[in-house]
Amino acid sequence: MMKELTDLLGTIAVSDVFPRLGWLVDWATGLQASVKRTAAKLDSIMERTITEHEEDPGNDDGEAPDLLDDLLLIAKDGDQGFKLDRIDVKGVILDMFIAGTDTTYKTIEWTMAELIKNPREMAKVQSEVRQVAEGVHGGLLEEELEKMSLLQAA
Incomplete structure (x- = not known):
């Protein structure tokens, strides 16, 4: 919808x-x-x-x-x-x-x-997300999102 x-x-x-x-x-x-x-x-x-x-x-x-x-x-x-x-x-x-x-x-x-x-900046954000999300199963929680400073800045 x-x-x-x-x-x-x-x-x-x-x-x-x-x-x-x-x-x-x-x-x-x-x-x-x-x-x-x-x-x-x-x-x-x-x-x-x-x-x-x-x-x-x-x-x-x-x-x-x-x-x-x-x-x-x-x-x-x-x-x-x-x-x-x-x-x-x-x-x-x-x-x-x-x-x-x-x-x-x-x-x-x-x-x-x-x-x-800005592919260089995108690569940094992707790397940060992958690093934090590594080993997380079933989706990210808010606590994990708080660890992603580059993603928050984007």
Whole structure:
């Protein structure tokens, strides 16, 4: 799901550049279908999450309310001077989610591009990762990542 979403975020829709005929290219390439399919999956996930929060807001078991709980409370009460509906709540959550993930992906992408442009530095980082990861089975833990100063600097 995340791969599909980030791929779509990085895609240029021809219809954005050529509104009169671009829709035809978007349809022919399958972009329209992909956008609709991904949007439906994302909406289903968000709807399920919102329903879970509505059924159990998290206050009765000592769990602190989160942003979604607050947004749902505003949508329910509507006495803060403005009204939110379910679509508004989904929009705010989606904006927050994409803002957080897209910047992370872009940072990683730019870091990798810089390492590719500087093969000597890339070799140093690779050597450090291999040295720390040697003998580790099942994935690296945060403790191992803290030992990789070059990787952190990249």
